[in-house]
Amino acid sequence: xxxxxxxxxxxxxxxxxxxxxxxxxxxxxxxxxxxxxxxxxxxxxxxxxxxxxxxxxxxxxxxxxxxxxxxxxxxxxxxxxxxxxxxxxxxxxxxxxxxxxxxxxxxxxxxxxxxxxxxxxxxxxxxxxxxxxxxxxxxxxxxxxxxxxxxxxxxxxxxxxxxxxxxxxxxxxxxxxxxxxxxxxxxxxxxxxxxxxxxxxxxxxxxxxxxxxxxxxxxxxxxxxxxxxxxxx
Ligand code: FPP
Numbered sequence: 372x373x374x375x376x377x378x379x380x381x382x383x384x385x386x387x388x389x390x391x392x393x394x395x396x397x398x399x400x401x402x403x404x405x406x407x408x409x410x411x412x413x414x415x416x417x418x419x420x421x422x423x424x425x426x427x428x429x430x431x432x433x434x435x436x437x438x439x440x441x442x443x444x445x446x447x448x449x450x451x452x453x454x455x456x457x458x459x460x461x462x463x464x465x466x467x468x469x470x471x472x473x474x475x476x477x478x479x480x481x482x483x484x485x486x487x488x489x490x491x492x493x494x495x496x497x498x499x500x501x502x503x504x505x506x507x508x509x510x511x512x513x514x515x516x517x518x519x520x521x522x523x524x525x526x527x528x529x530x531x532x533x534x535x536x537x538x539x540x541x542x543x544x545x546x547x548x549x550x551x552x553x554x555x556x557x558x559x560x561x562x563x564x565x566x567x568x569x570x571x572x573x574x575x576x577x578x579x580x581x582x583x584x585x586x587x588x589x590x591x592x593x594x595x596x597x598x599x600x601x602x603x604x
């Protein structure tokens with residue numbers, strides 16, 4: 372029987388805006404409180420021996436939000452990345468960011484490089500910030516990359532396994548568990564290729580209220596799931 376602790380947990384963090392609105396606050400307060408939830412889940416993931424924790428922080432579609440909110444989110448992510456370097460080091464955790472990085476500012480990319488380099492020796496949990504990312508964009512960029520690198524014959528004989536090597540998540544196991552908060556029940560153009568056999572967990576809890584206890588409830592639910600990958604067991 373496979374291990375009941377997932378190797379890779381991924382999260383679509385949703386509901387920050389509604390959490391703030393319920394309190395008569397600006398949406399950005401919701402995002403700020405959301406960073407605390409990221410910290411809480413990261414702590415739990417390190418304690419529980421989860422190898423990868425990926426979080427959907429900003430989608431390609433999120434660029435269409437009001438400029439002020441986009442800028443606020445960018446500033447918040449830059450601040451959080453800088454502030455968390457010591458926490459990552461204390462926990463032997465490492466950090467990477469994946470997505471359409473060319474759309475992000477020079478400062479954003481520099482900050483990503485700073486925290487990625489500083490934490491590269493981390494042997495425990497790897498936190499993956501999915502930023503300026505969308506699943507369809509990823510599949511398309513993978514196809515273009517493969518077409519540019521391979522001969523026509525090799526391109527035409529690509530297997531499903533080989534194709535994964537061209538996605539931005541190359542080398543990272545597919546998510547075992549995908550959590551989405553705030554009651555929305557959809558994938559929203561997230562890791563479309565990588566979630567083919569991922570267990571899905573939806574909860575009504577808004578992201579700023581999703582902390583260690585709620586993360587562990589999701590893990591407990593996962594451990595009860597029977598993963599058959601289309602086979603009979
Ligand atoms: C969804 O809530 C949340 C986001 C779009 C962004 C969340 C990003 C963070 C918390 C930053 C984390 C970054 C680091 C580096 C730790 P929403 O605005 O869609 O909420 P709504 O559906 O209620 O409007």
